[in-house]
Every structure is written in structure tokens, then in C-alpha cells.
Amino acid sequence: RKEVEQDPGPFNVPEGATVAFNCTYSNSASQSFFWYRQDCRKEPKLLMSVYSSGNEDGRFTAQLNRASQYISLLIRDSKLSDSATYLCVVIPNTGNQFYFGTGTSLTVIP
Amino acid sequence: DAGVIQSPRHEVTEMGQEVTLRCKPISGHDYLFWYRQTMMRGLELLIYFNNNVPIDDSGMPEDRFSAKMPNASFSTLKIQPSEPRDSAVYFCALAGGGTGELFFGEGSRLTVL
Numbered sequence: 419r420k421e422v423e424q425d426p427g428p429f430n431v432p433e434g435a436t437v438a439f440n441c442t443y444s445n446s447a448s449q450s451f452f453w454y455r456q457d458c459r460k461e462p463k464l465l466m467s468v469y470s471s472g473n474e475d476g477r478f479t480a481q482l483n484r485a486s487q488y489i490s491l492l493i494r495d496s497k498l499s500d501s502a503t504y505l506c507v508v509i510p511n512t513g514n515q516f517y518f519g520t521g522t523s524l525t526v527i528p
Numbered sequence: 529d530a531g532v533i534q535s536p537r538h539e540v541t542e543m544g545q546e547v548t549l550r551c552k553p554i555s556g557h558d559y560l561f562w563y564r565q566t567m568m569r570g571l572e573l574l575i576y577f578n579n580n581v582p583i584d585d586s587g588m589p590e591d592r593f594s595a596k597m598p599n600a601s602f603s604t605l606k607i608q609p610s611e612p613r614d615s616a617v618y619f620c621a622l623a624g625g626g627t628g629e630l631f632f633g634e635g636s637r638l639t640v641l
Contacts, residue, residue: 450628461619461632462571505571509628514559515584516623516630520570 421445422508424519432527435496439522441506442488450509451482453491455502456521462505465491496526532633534620540639546608549636551620555600557631558624562595562605565635566616577603610640 424441431437443451451468466473468480468489479492489506503521510517531554541547553560561576575585577597585595592611597603607614617635 452628454630461634462630463632464629467628507630514578514623515573515576516561516621517573518563518571 421510421517422506422519424506425522426520428523428525430525430527431496433496433498435526436492436494437496437524438490438492439504439506439524440488440490441508441519442486443506443508443517444487445508445510445512446484446487447511448487448508449511451480451489452507453478453480453489454505454507454518456505457502462518465504493524496524498526498528501525532620532622532631534618534633534636536636537634538637538639540641541610542641543611544609545640546606547610547614547638547640549605549618549620549638551603551605551633552601553603553620553622556624557622559622560597560603561619561621561623561630562603563619563621564616565619571619574605607638610638612640615639
């Protein structure tokens with residue numbers, strides 16, 4: 419079983435829409451969670467960390483559900499510039515590996 | 529910007545040839561990771577080092593792959609002999625600044641014909 423499972427999409431949404439991505443992880447003792455963004459033909463870059471109580475950064479909201487072992491990313495009022503691939507990342511408590519989901523592709527349409 | 533420099537940025541080679549990918553990390557990060565990314569499999573961890581010592585190489589596909597980190601400023605990933613299925617983007621990434629963030633280089637795009 420993969421460490422991290424993520425719906426690859428693609429998600430095609432109109433500008434201004436709200437879109438949400440989920441990611442499940444297999445190791446219940448995982449300790450750290452992140453969302454990364456990857457633009458076409460570029461390297462992944464950190465978008466935001468995911469805290470147990472949930473956290474918000476502008477139009478972006480990240481949440482963690484330990485009981486169900488998933489993390490989510492909500493994007494409100496989508497912009498054209500949000501078009502990218504979003505990768506969830508999980509760090510287990512057993513080491514320093516960063517396990518990536520396969521990424522969810524988002525295209526925001528004018 | 530962690531300043532991770534990867535080379536070459538693009539390489540096209542023929543099956544059976546040796547390929548060497550290079551990573552020059554800026555010092556100050558204890559961990560160095562090599563990842564491979566393909567459309568089908570996403571980002572796969574190949575190997576990671578802590579203070580120049582290989583810690584986990586379980587992600588290395590097979591004996592054709594090897595990685596070294598002779599010092600804190602240089603790491604290589606070698607494929608010998610290369611095969612078409614090795615075609616992918618190979619990323620070097622750093623961690624260890626205490627934030628939990630992973631800093632990626634721009635990647636080396638490898639095509640094996």
C-alpha cells in the first residue's frame with residue numbers, strides 16, 4: 419500500500435470557484451503534513467504546512483483529520499494563476515522521509 | 529532559496545550508456561534527497577543522505593542505480609547502464625533547516641532512447 423494516496427484529477431474549474439483536494443495516508447503515526455505546488459516543468463515548492471487545528475493562508479485552507487487519516491486543501495475564489503499540480507506530503511514518525519502523493523492537477527478556466 | 533544546483537538540466541542518451549546526474553547543495557542543510565518523477569508514478573524517493581551518509585536507499589530501483597555524497601557540497605546519482613524506462617525528471621532536494629520544508633533543485637530531465 420502506498421504511503422500517500424491522492425486523486426490525480428484533473429480538476430477543471432471556472433475562475434472564482436471553490437475547489438478542494440483530499441489526500442489519504444497509511445501510517446497513522448505520521449507526524450508532519452504539507453501541501454506543495456508544482457507548476458508545469460518546474461520543481462515542487464512548499465505551499466503551506468498543515469496543522470492539527472487547521473490553518474488558513476489567504477484563499478487557501480488546509481485541514482488534517484487524524485481519525486480518518488486524510489488531509490485536505492481548499493482553494494476559494496480560484497484564480498487563473500492557481501493552475502498547477504498540488505502535491506500532498508507526509509513525514510512519518512519513523513524517519514525523515516518526505517512521502518509525496520502523485521499530485522492533483524488543477525486548471526482554472528477563464 | 530536554498531540554491532540547489534543540478535546538472536545537466538537536460539540529457540538525451542542512448543540505451544546502455546552511463547548517466548551521471550549532479551547536485552550541488554548550499555551548505556546548512558543536513559539532509560539531501562534524490563527523487564524521480566514520472567507521469568505514471570509521480571515523485572518517488574530514491575535515496576536520502578544525512579550528513580553525507582546514505583540512510584535509506586530502498587527506493588533505488590535496482591543495481592544499475594547508485595548515489596554518492598562525498599562531501600556536503602556535492603552529490604551524484606549514476607545510472608549504468610541506462611534503459612528507456614529510466615526516462616524521467618530527477619530532482620535533488622534539501623531539508624534540515626528546522627522548518628520541515630524541502631527545497632528542490634530545478635531537476636534534470638533525462639531521456640533514454
